[in-house]
Amino acid sequence: MPNETLNFTRAAERCNVAQPSLTRTIKKLEDEFGGQLFRRERNLTHCTDLGRLMRPHLTAVFEASEAAANQAKDFSVLEKATLNLGVMCTIGPARLIGFIERLSKEIPNLELKLRDAPGCTLVDEMMAGDLDIAIIGVPNIPERFDTRTLYSERYVVAFSQGHRFEQMNAVPLGELDQEDYLARINCEYTEHFNERGVPKAHKVNVRYQSERESWVQALILAGMGCAIMPEFLPMLPGIATRVLIEPEIERDIQLVTVGGRRYSPPVQSFIRLAHRYDWSSSL
Secondary structure, three states: OHHHHOOHHHHHHHOOOOHHHHHHHHHHHHHHHOOOOEEEEOOEEEEOHHHHHHHHHHHHHHHHHHHHHHHHHHHHOOOOOEEEEEEEOOOOOHHHHHHHHHHHHHOOOOEEEEEEEOHHHHHHHHHHOOOOEEEEOOOOOOOOEEEEEEEEEEEEEEEEOOOHHHHOOEEEHHHHOOOEEEEEOOOOHHHHHHHOOOOOOOOOEEEEEEOOHHHHHHHHHOOOOEEEEEOOOOOOOOEEEEEEEOOOOEEEEEEEEEOOOOOOHHHHHHHHHHHHOOHHHHO
């Protein structure tokens, strides 16, 4: 800088600009500040009182600009980048942990922020720009979004040991008629039934409703009733499951992004890895 070198030519060289360009920039600043920042006397350049007063502010601007440029550079090469990932609250972590481990190896400095919420909430937050990517297991995702199926899972009936379902290899939907039932408020299986035109032929006795999987599973263990759950949802020890049949219903777990939205480098890396990752390896 001129005040450090006391020479405009050397200052221009240090800033990697032509001297006339540096001179014009300083003149523009002086016009904005209403006074001279430097005084030239023959071959010497002195900082004026106004220049000394402004120097801390200009130094702060310069350092902030450098910090912003370095942060942008780090982001472009996937260093110190942040990715906001939404995962539907009824999707268990077991199938995702291996993928996240692989992601952390490919992008060591990535800060991954996980958002756990119902599918409809994640869709709204994607549209609002609060999430970069979402992993969702509901049907009929709006056409505004781009989707890719990662894996599929069946629905099962979960119950306590000793229940009559334990003697069955699979549980027909009609067998739930008049059963004590524990309703998972955020469960989307009825949406999959409706999509496939499956009539609600069974009439269960709803004993309890909760948003929390832990509560529902604790009540199952206590023999309070049964529940329909996704196949890969982690179960508490002691809970038995059988595949739901007649009909057998599956859900597709999908990677969802907003169509037409420009992806940041970490989002691009996430999508590429998700496309080539062997999701069956996490079974």
